[in-house]
Amino acid sequence: DAGVIQSPRHEVTEMGQEVTLRCKPISGHNSLFWYRQTMMRGLELLIYFNNNVPIDDSGMPEDRFSAKMPNASFSTLKIQPSEPRDSAVYFCASSFAGGLGELFFGEGSRLTVL
Amino acid sequence: GQQVMQIPQYQHVQEGEDFTTYCNSSTTLSNIQWYKQRPGGHPVFLIQLVKSGEVKKQKRLTFQFGEAKKNSSLHITATQTTDVGTYFCAGPLIQGAQKLVFGQGTRLTINP
Numbered sequence: 001d002a003g004v005i006q007s008p009r010h011e012v013t014e015m016g017q018e019v020t021l022r023c024k025p026i027s028g029h030n031s032l033f034w035y036r037q038t039m040m041r042g043l044e045l046l047i048y049f050n051n052n053v054p055i056d057d058s059g060m061p062e063d064r065f066s067a068k069m070p071n072a073s074f075s076t077l078k079i080q081p082s083e084p085r086d087s088a089v090y091f092c093a094s095s096f097a098g099g100l101g102e103l104f105f106g107e108g109s110r111l112t113v114l
Numbered sequence: 115g116q117q118v119m120q121i122p123q124y125q126h127v128q129e130g131e132d133f134t135t136y137c138n139s140s141t142t143l144s145n146i147q148w149y150k151q152r153p154g155g156h157p158v159f160l161i162q163l164v165k166s167g168e169v170k171k172q173k174r175l176t177f178q179f180g181e182a183k184k185n186s187s188l189h190i191t192a193t194q195t196t197d198v199g200t201y202f203c204a205g206p207l208i209q210g211a212q213k214l215v216f217g218q219g220t221r222l223t224i225n226p
Contacts, residue, residue, distance in 0.1 A: 042216065042217075042219060043202065043216040043219070045213065048213060055213075091157070100145060100206060101162070102162065103147075103149075103157075103214060104159070105156040105157050107155075
């Protein structure tokens, strides 16, 4: 099994640019989570999907952030426009049973906004 | 609001010493999970505890879930350099919810 696959692994962009992060969950998993990790705020849950439907997006910082899951094997997290304070590592994770079971994390996308 | 609090934030030990991190929730948890993140890596699942008062062991690691299911601990006996990393607890703060919230983590460093 390839595990959760995220791309890009690293992205450096300038303030105001659009950023799209991608995630392919493990086949058969029905829940997908987007987390953001910074030194100051730790691991923050941004949004999670169950069966491709967004269940809770209360962690999304503001309207500049949006996430989609058009099918069971693909999700995107988009930031438009990006700001320096968005610099962080963004993790995607998937599971069989949401927060009631083990989460499998991708290797993360490290975003730097200049 | 509902939170998962973890202490200490940092812990530095000599190799061979024991290490413990504690996790407390403001609400009862249906289960608690523990993850380890190596420097530069991603969180990796260690274990899940479900029952009140449950104790599980993995080699030198001992995990406990409190009787009230509001707190948990991870104890490492005789640390080794391979134990370096950040240890997180996580729990679904709303009964039956799939919203897994992580504690702030305890970063363990070890002097060889």
